[in-house]
Amino acid sequence: MKTIKRITLWAMTFILLFATHSYSQNIRGIIKKKTEKAIDKTIDKIDGKEKKDKDTEEAVATQEHKPVSNFINGNIVFSDDFNNEKHGEFPSKWTQMSGTMQNSQIVAQGKKEGVVQFVTSGRMKPSFKNDDYLGNSFKIEGQFYFHGKGNEAYTLNLMNTKDVYRAYQITIRGDGIVPAGTSSQYARMPYKSPFPGWRTVQLSFNKGVLKVLYNGYQLINIPVLKKSEDKHITEFTHLEVSALSRSGNYGAMINHITIGHKGLPLYKKLVAEGRIVMHDILFDTDSYFIKPSSYPAIDRIVTMLQDNPKVSIKIEGHTDANGSKASNKTLSENRAKSVMYYLINKGIAKNRLSTVGFGEEKPIDMADNEEAWAKNRRVEIVKM
Template sequence: MSNSKNFIVLVWMIFVVFSNQVSAQEGPVLDWSNFDFVSGDEIIFEDNLEGERNGEFPSKWDLANGTVENAVLDGENVIMFINTNANSTGGIVPLISNNSEDYLPDDFTIEFDAYFDEPGRSYRLLFFDGKNQVRLNRTVNPRTSHLDDRIQISQNSATYGNSTSYYPGFDQRSSTDNSASAPGWRRVSVSFNQRALKVYLDEARVLNIPNMSFTPIGLTFSFHNPRGGFQGYMKDIRIAKGAVPLYDKMVTDGKIVTTGIRFDVNKATLRPESYGILNEIVKLMNENPDLNFSVEGHTDNTGSEGLNQTLSEARAKAVMEEMINMGIAASRLSSVGHGQSTPVASNDSPEGRAENRRVEFVKF
């Protein structure tokens, strides 16, 4: 009997240890209910890697330094960083017509997905074009010797200058916690407003810099792995001009137009990053109990007209139902789809098609 008890205790101890290891690898459960990032409402640059050929250089980018090419990861088109000198100006820069000038507005947002599968790797976002722009306003913090013209993004942390903040649940006093999550994608969201910088990893805001010492003039995307031998992967990149406050939009236009609500391709399944704008609209409706919205879906002209009509209806309904789940009374909402019938931009460019794939909240 004693041996049997000892065996049971041993099995239980192994189970507890294994459970703790799995928990440490998986990290905290994502909760997008407090996500407050709202993407810009005027798209400057968009690349979902549609139609890219494996092994070729990404068609919407230029090379500043290093080796970068298209690849396929888990069935999805991605940009693969094989080798870039992230400590200088290495990486890729978006093909933008006026890229030798300051092409970033006073308020802008940046979004992209970054893949992490090895400790120590990081992505770096440089706030200048590493190929076409002279860094006239490059600054080095004299107290710390840190470059203040970039941010560094690891799986569970973000760094600007001498400020590093961590994803919730990871102890900044332990260097091992910085890479304790299981391999996977992180949605990186960045907002800049006049001089203030905010950086999000998935649903969590990890950096809030009230006064950025460097004025962004362009962008370079790079990958850094000090140990070598591993690649970085990036996809779904968007740069947009900063959004007007939602209440001001509603008062001025009688509606809120957003491209920040995203869906899986050819589906009505809401993507997690949609909750930034959804949380803000629900908050606006809670603060204004007489405000009612018709949720109206729009698509670009990719695919048939009939399928786009059906898709837009399903997406508008999905948004409405999610808002009801978030506490808005069903009587205050309705939904309708317009398909591809009312474009607001040309469908001849990725940016134009992205503008047309929108959800409008029309006051009634």
């Protein structure tokens, strides 16, 4: 019996010693890891390797960038994604009103893309010959970047040169929308959006009804837009975009702006922009015979010229870069002439029309893929 007790005592002592040794090893391991981390951090500071603020252009490259949905499905009045711009220059499709802006390039999810960067706070507007292109029914879509540092904001200024008191502002913040610049009407997102990151804003205006979507959520729905009881707003003339930007690594950035106008009359678009880009006038490959499916598009031009007898136009032909430059130039000239002869056969006087073919000389998309080629194959109608 005594022997059994002695054996039990020795066994318990051995287990206790082993457990104590293991516990000590664990404690020493934890202390060692913490010490090594502290030493590494100190070395990083000494070597100047301490991590920089996340909100640098390098950090922008890692942010999730959701593609813009097909929100605008009517006639596109204006569109710019800043991809075909020279780094450091002012965006070519815009007019500077105040502040300093420049084209820049960032990398999002491994893909390079263009942005316009506000070096300082400022305002700019799409370049049109005539600031009267919005009217009473239009849509605006854009993407805006937020660093989550301090007082950041963008503003879509819906202007009205016919009545300055009927202009309206939509201010975009990191977590919502402020209509007409009043904080009392601050419409916030139902969840906290991550910082830093892009925000997609989609605005729809139709004869006084204003709706604004923020990352897919409808935050603004105003059935009768007004500033006071006697000043209902039913139309606007043009758009101006402004940004409140901080210096250094926290500059405001926009990577996409599109303006669409459902059913915009061709004449109004021609006057506002000086030209109409027609992607729905189609030809067979290496052919200048117009496809029958293109007739409705050209008939719209016929109607515009009949309704505006003092207007003369130049028809420009453009191709993609497939094939030789010489053959593409000849093809584009013949396609422009085909459109002219169609218009003449519909009763439009020849002295109101002229043609030119540029071949592949003036692409609107520099990418080397089918989507870009389709954009570059086009006919443009230019006001003389």
